[in-house]
Amino acid sequence: MPRLLKRWYVWLGLVLVLGFAGSVALICSGRGRITQANFDRIQDRMSIEDVEAILWKDDGLWTFVGGGTRISSHRWDSGPNWVRVDFVDAIVDDKELHLATTWETLQWHAKKGAEKLGILKPVHSPLDDVMD
Numbered sequence: 001m002p003r004l005l006k007r008w009y010v011w012l013g014l015v016l017v018l019g020f021a022g023s024v025a026l027i028c029s030g031r032g033r034i035t036q037a038n039f040d041r042i043q044d045r046m047s048i049e050d051v052e053a054i055l056w057k058d059d060g061l062w063t064f065v066g067g068g069t070r071i072s073s074h075r076w077d078s079g080p081n082w083v084r085v086d087f088v089d090a091i092v093d094d095k096e097l098h099l100a101t102t103w104e105t106l107q108w109h110a111k112k113g114a115e116k117l118g119i120l121k122p123v124h125s126p127l128d129d130v131m132d
Helices: 008-029 036-041 048-054 102-117 126-131
Strands: 062-066 069-078 081-088 091-098
Touching: 036 091
Parallel strands: none
Antiparallel strands: 062 069, 069 081, 081 091
16 A cells, blocks of 8 residues: 555546546536625615525524514525525615635535535534524
8 A cells, every 4th residue: 555655646646536526616616696796786675575586585594573673684505605684674784795715615515525425424503493
């Protein structure tokens, strides 16, 4: 085995395979609807339906009703990228965007691939309990 690792073609093959996997991950990750342009289209005073027309239908993260005012927060996830929009009485009040860096995107795809292969167990989030 130590002799095999001294061969240049083994290392070249490893670099090519990793480069190909990284390229595929980056190409596939750019196909989401969460972009800076779509985020900029979301304006204050828009309704939930208007935002869902830009992104897609969402069930919401949480809702609070108090004093006749309904406050809800919605989050749209597409890979490592996400948009959070807060609504007050079904009207946009606040919004936040996270566009992942190249490194974050590669880490996200590597983690999801490891979970699919059974190498890594999915991490349980406290938000999973809220969403159910």
